[in-house]
Amino acid sequence: MxxxxxxxxxxxxxxxxxxxxxxxxxxxxxxxxxxxxxxxxxxxxxxxxxxxxxxxxxxxxxxxxxxxxxxxxxxxxxxxxxxxxxxxxxxxxxxxxxxxxxxxxxxxxxxxxxxxxxxxxxxxxxxxxxxxxxxxxxxxxxxxxxxxxxxxxxxxxxxGCALPAVLQGVERAGGIKPLSHVVVQGCGPIGLAAVMLAKLSGAATVTAIDASPLRLRLAEQFGATSVLDLASTSLDERLARVRAVSGGRGADLVIEASGHRSAFPEGVGLCARNAAYLLIGLWASQGEQPFDPSLIVQRNLRLIGTQYAQGRHYHDAMKIVSLHHQAFPFxxxxxxxxxxxxxxxxxxxxxxxxxxxxxxxx
Ligand SMILES: [Zn+2]
Ligand SMILES: [Zn+2]
Structure with a gap:
């Protein structure tokens, strides 16, 4: 019929x-x-x-x-x-x-x-x-x-599509290693999903950066071990804080979820030697941004871009929410x-x- x-x-x-x-x-x-x-x-x-x-x-x-x-x-x-x-x-x-x-x-x-x-x-x-x-x-x-x-x-x-997108991005970046130091730039849905995934993956520290007090509070609830308010910290202060929690090295993985091009040079700067920088939020931020590419070479950095997600990432996102819905305030x-x-x-x-x-x- x-x-x-x-x-x-x-x-x-x-x-x-x-x-x-x-x-x-x-x-x-x-x-x-x-x-x-x-x-x-x-x-x-x-x-x-x-x-x-x-x-x-x-x-x-x-x-x-x-x-x-x-x-x-x-x-x-x-x-x-x-x-x-x-x-x-x-x-x-x-x-x-x-x-x-x-x-x-x-x-x-x-x-x-x-x-x-x-x-x-x-x-x-x-x-x-x-x-x-x-x-x-x-x-x-x-x-x-x-x-x-x-x-x-x-x-x-x-x-929404944020956790699937982060799952695919992290897969492209080679995963989040236990005891690693992770920085997440931007705490909208993509950033918060990244914070949670870092926490679940056993990261030693998860530092979240945003300008919204509401979003920073949510980041703490989703597993951030420290939060940095863009409005009340300088670039140098944020770098010092990330180095302080990582034995002076910097972050092993930086995840860009801000959508602001200015986050890019800062993200490169926050990377430790041999770190990976995963870019997700800059998807719709076309344009040029000055930065010093020699840092990528001198620190052996890996830059990984990612967009969208696949069926299996939607499946895994739903499973993660289902498994952890009592631990996190979705x-x-x-x-x-x-x-x-x-x-x-x-x-x-x-x-x-x-x-x-x-x-x-x-
Ligand atoms: Zn979406
Ligand atoms: Zn096809």
Whole structure:
């Protein structure tokens, strides 16, 4: 039976033009899934898309982070992408990218987040998985995972795409070594996810840097052993503090999650000899930044960039939240819950730097 549902969706028609529209949501085709959105995560990249910093070929439903409840399974869908049986009514968390499995990166390098033919967003005249909406239709190939009973949907959406992105980044950087000294620049969702992962990995010290007292408090709750307020410390003071907690050497791993280019020369400076510098937040900060590249050579540094995440990182993120939801206050990360008619305010809150996680709650 083909049911046609109707649902509201926040459509980005063109840069700066967000409209709440009613869209038809037909029954899923074979291999696809229709879910009712419980929470759509509001992400910094949504702000950049709305501003028109990325060329979108067509109007889209905004939002790539979501958790929801399965409404209807397409033919042949019996389990999630980790083999767990699913049925209508189950809660799921999904990866918004369906890799093609036919390109160089998918086949030869098995780096699905570099797939050259994956789509993040479909056009709005077809079933789409933009999550600022009542419903999503997850296409075949977009990995989704059943949220374990006892783990709240808010705990899972709290880190949105941030924890998966950090998991992939840390994987690219070769992991976080036990007893290492870690510095995290920026304590938005990506930075807080990095702080938590460093803590869980057995880092000796985790130093978090941000200008927001709210975010620094959250960093402490997620495992930071010391926090440095950008507003009340100088660059030299921060360097001295990081060296003081690391036996004078500096950080073994610096994770950039700030989105500010000025963080880059400071991050290089905070690195110990033989350290790695993982850059995540500078994704949307195109431009030039002066720094002294000789430091990279003289200190044997490794610079690692990373973007997006793959299905398995979404799986692992959900598992980490499920395992540790009593140790960390995931739900407390969510500071604002907005209706679909409040999309513009939600994006403004993200830009303010004063919010924790902002979510859409249709
Ligand atoms: Zn591909
Ligand atoms: Zn995101």
């Amino acid at each position: 083909n049911t046609i549902r109707k649902g509201r969706a926040v459509v980005l028609e063109r840069p700066e033009s967000l409209v709440l529209r009613e869209l038809c949501v037909p029954s899923p085709s074979a291999g696809a899934v229709v879910a009712r959105v419980e929470y759509g995560g509001v992400c910094g990249s949504d702000v950049h898309m709305t501003k028109g910093e990325f060329n979108l070929p067509h109007a889209i439903v905004l939002g790539h982070e979501g958790v929801g409840v399965i409404e209807e399974l397409g033919e042949g869908v019996l389990h999630d992408y980790a083999g767990v049986n699913v049925t209508a009514g189950d809660r799921i968390y999904w990866c918004p990218i369906a890799p093609c499995h036919k390109c160089w990166y998918c086949t030869i390098e098995k780096d699905f987040s570099s797939c050259t033919q994956a789509t993040w967003f479909g056009p709005v005249d077809k079933p789409t998985w933009g999550s600022y909406a009542d419903f999503v239709t997850l296409p075949e190939g977009a990995a989704f995972f059943r949220i374990p009973d006892g783990t709240t949907s808010e705990a899972v959406i709290a880190f 739900e407390a990360l969510i500071t604002h819950r907005c209706g679909l008619h409040e999309a513009r305010q939600a994006l403004g809150l993200v830009t303010s730097g004063q919010a924790g996680k902002v979510v859409m709650r249709p």
